[in-house]
Structures are given as C-alpha cells and as structure tokens.
Amino acid sequence: MQQVTGVGGEALEVWIDQDLCTGDGICAQYAPEVFELDIDGLAYVKGADEELLQEPGATVPVPLPLLVDVVDSARECPGDCIHVRRVSDSVEVYGPDAE
Numbered sequence: 001m002q003q004v005t006g007v008g009g010e011a012l013e014v015w016i017d018q019d020l021c022t023g024d025g026i027c028a029q030y031a032p033e034v035f036e037l038d039i040d041g042l043a044y045v046k047g048a049d050e051e052l053l054q055e056p057g058a059t060v061p062v063p064l065p066l067l068v069d070v071v072d073s074a075r076e077c078p079g080d081c082i083h084v085r086r087v088s089d090s091v092e093v094y095g096p097d098a099e
Ligand code: SF4
Pocket: 016, 020, 021, 022, 023, 024, 025, 026, 027, 028, 035, 042, 043, 073, 076, 077, 078, 079, 080, 081, 082
C-alpha cells in the first residue's frame, strides 16, 4: 500500500464524475463505506443513511480511517474520475486534477 502524504490533517471530501465512470467497481471494492454502484452501473458516493448521492458533483466527507482506501481508489480508478479535495478551499489533493 502506498503512503498517503500531503494532507496535513485537513478535512477532505470526495466526489465522482459519473460521465467518466466505467462501472468496473474498483472503488466500491476498496472503500464500500464511501462508494457504491447503483443500478445504472455507475459509482456514487454515499451520504448519511447509506443513501447514494445522485446529484452531479455531490461530495461526502472522507473519514480519516478510510483515507488510504479512498486515495487508493482515486489512484486506481480506470476512469480517472474520483476527485478528493480539501474542504477548506476545494483544492484537489488526489485525483486527475491534483498537482
Ligand atoms: S473506480 Fe472509477 S471508474 Fe471504476 S466504478 Fe469507481 S468511479 Fe467508476
């Protein structure tokens, strides 16, 4: 497992660009608490009550104990469509738009 660095203890949130999702389900395997495939075959983030958030760009907080799993999901995502960003300034820290 790769080390996760550069977070600095800041609160992070994650969202999925369903337009690019291939539906392979890797994210749901890595972090089923955060990601799930819906009946349309695309992955969505899970909100409170395990509800899938269908609005484009919907975000959920990244629980610290699941950070590595979420970051691994972003790194392995074939669609390059998992975006992890800081809550404070919305800067992407893991994902296709991270520096
Ligand atoms: S890993 Fe990426 S492409 Fe695969 S289901 Fe999850 S969001 Fe979609």
